[in-house]
Amino acid sequence: GAVVSQHPSWVICKSGTSVKIECRSLDFQATTMFWYRQFPKQSLMLMATSNEGSKATYEQGVEKDKFLINHASLTLSTLTVTSAHPEDSSFYICSARGSLAKNIQYFGAGTRLSVL
Amino acid sequence: QKEVEQNSGPLSVPEGAIASLNCTYSDRGSQSFFWYRQYSGKSPELIMSIYSNGDKEDGRFTAQLNKASQYVSLLIRDSQPSDSATYLCAVLPLSGGYNKLIFGAGTRLAVHP
Numbered sequence: 001g002a003v004v005s006q007h008p009s010w011v012i013c014k015s016g017t018s019v020k021i022e023c024r025s026l027d028f029q030a031t032t033m034f035w036y037r038q039f040p041k042q043s044l045m046l047m048a049t050s051n052e053g054s055k056a057t058y059e060q061g062v063e064k065d066k067f068l069i070n071h072a073s074l075t076l077s078t079l080t081v082t083s084a085h086p087e088d089s090s091f092y093i094c095s096a097r098g099s100l101a102k103n104i105q106y107f108g109a110g111t112r113l114s115v116l
Numbered sequence: 117q118k119e120v121e122q123n124s125g126p127l128s129v130p131e132g133a134i135a136s137l138n139c140t141y142s143d144r145g146s147q148s149f150f151w152y153r154q155y156s157g158k159s160p161e162l163i164m165s166i167y168s169n170g171d172k173e174d175g176r177f178t179a180q181l182n183k184a185s186q187y188v189s190l191l192i193r194d195s196q197p198s199d200s201a202t203y204l205c206a207v208l209p210l211s212g213g214y215n216k217l218i219f220g221a222g223t224r225l226a227v228h229p
Contacts, residue, residue, distance in 0.1 A: 032215065034216070034217075043219065043221045043222065044160070044204070044219050046216060049215070049216060091157075093159045093160075101165075102148065102165070102167065103147075103148040103165075103208050104150070104162060104165055105150075105162075105206075105217055106162065107152075107159045107160045107161070107162075108159060109158070109159050110158070110159040
C-alpha cells in the first residue's frame, strides 16, 4: 500500500515554542493533504485541508495563525504549531490523497505532541 | 448535515467468531466508502474500500454496501485477538465538490480468547 511518512513521531517542547511536523507521501503524488488532531479516547477531528500550491482550508474553530500549514509540493506538507501551550498537547495525524488510487486517503503514523 | 453513524460498542466477540460492524450515512449521493482500523495510540489504517453495491472480500474481511438503504458494513471472519481495535467507517460525499472524508465515531471491537 501507499506510504505516508510523518515526522517526528513524538515531540516534547516548552510552552511558547513552535513545533513543525512534516508529512511526506513516499510513493505517490499527494494532491490533497489533511491534518487531523485526536485527543485520548476521542474521534478524529479534521483541522484543515490543503491542496498543493494553495492555501489551506481550515475547519471552523481552528486558528489558522496558530496552526500554519504549508503544502509546497506534491509530496510534502508541514504543520507548524506556533507558540504551543499545554492545551495543544495531542496526537496530530496527517493524511494524503492523490494519484495512486480512487479517493483513498492514506494516513501517516502520527505525531504525539506534549507541551510542558 | 452530512453524517456517518456507528454503534460505539464495545462489540465483544469470542475468538474464531464473525464480527459484524455496521455504519449508516446520510448523504445519498456518496460514492466512496472506507473502513479503517485504529489501534489504541496509533493512526488509522485502511482495511477496505468499496464503491459499488454488493460485497467485496479481502482475506478475512468482507465489506458490504447497500446504497438504497445508505448502509455499509464490515464482516471479520475468524476473529482474532489481534483484531481488537476501533473500526472507523468513512464516507466521501459527492455533492457540492465536498472532498473531505466524513468519519463515524468508530466501533470498538474486543475479541476475547
